[in-house]
Amino acid sequence: MIEDLLGGRHILTQPEINKFLLTTLLCGVIGAEREFRNKQAGLKTMIMIGLGATLITILSIEIGVNSHDRIAANIVTGIGFLGAGVIFKEDNRVSGLTTACVIWIVAAIGMAVGGGFFEQAVGVTFIVIISLIIFPYVENFFEKRYTKRVYRIVQRYEGESLEKYEESLKTFKLKIKRGSQRLANGVISGTWEATGSPEQHSFFVETMLQDKNILEFDF
Structure with a gap:
């Protein structure tokens, strides 16, 4: 009965479920790091951004028969507005730039997973985590001198x-x-x-x- 109602097409396929689970894992790891550092965009935000980007990319592939990038390309533009919301200027200091960049990268990871580029998504996630862990120590090293x-x-x-x-x-x-x-x-x-x-x-x-x-x- 459900298949008749939906025209014989399942809502979710196993490969799509796997993509959502992988996105949740990868973006969750990045979000956990942001949450640990008490940043504006934390675990839930990163997961939601990644899942949204994955879903839009999957839909873009399914709907955009002649142009697969037609819908997904708007993620790059739209995510910029979301990232701008976490950037603040306080006196002579600008904060939130790193979090804004991470939001943009998380969306890109979601797009990669949605498009089936799993190795690239995992590799970029690994690089991002290493960078977020190591760079603060490098910054502190230079701040103590400069x-x-x-x-x-x-x-x-x-x-x-x-x-x-x-x-x-x-x-x-x-x-x-x-x-x-x-x-x-x-x-x-x-x-x-x-x-x-x-x-x-x-x-x-x-x-x-x-x-x-x-x-x-x-x-």
Whole structure:
């Protein structure tokens, strides 16, 4: 009776079930790593994205007889909007870029599984997991030596520029890039982008906090 109602075609075939199970496994592993790091898109999100991409790819193959990529190609465009939702700008820092990239890759893995490219899907998943595990340690290694911070100093103008603070930055062995300098209503302000170790930054901040001539200090 059910077959008559459905025109003699099963809703799911065993190969399709296998594809959904493989997608759940691969995307679940990536999602678990994101969940462990308390990222915006975690286990459930990654699995849903992967399953959706797999299903759309399967439908694209079944429906698009003359053009199999007609429907699946829109995943690449559509997933970009979802990834943009996890990117945030906080002061001088942008967060969520890695998670957005992972969302895009998870969709690609789902498409690969849906299209029957299992080896490629497994291989990319392995590379992604290794990268997500190792890269944070590499980033921490470089951050300990090359931490970048933006400083802003404001004080009353008494006929002197802010050159002494720039020299102070150099004294603490911080590589600097001068930003804007502004003089208005008897107040002079300046910004610098400084790169160095966290210890060097800490010494500079402690010194500036003891300077009574500074009206405002952003760090």
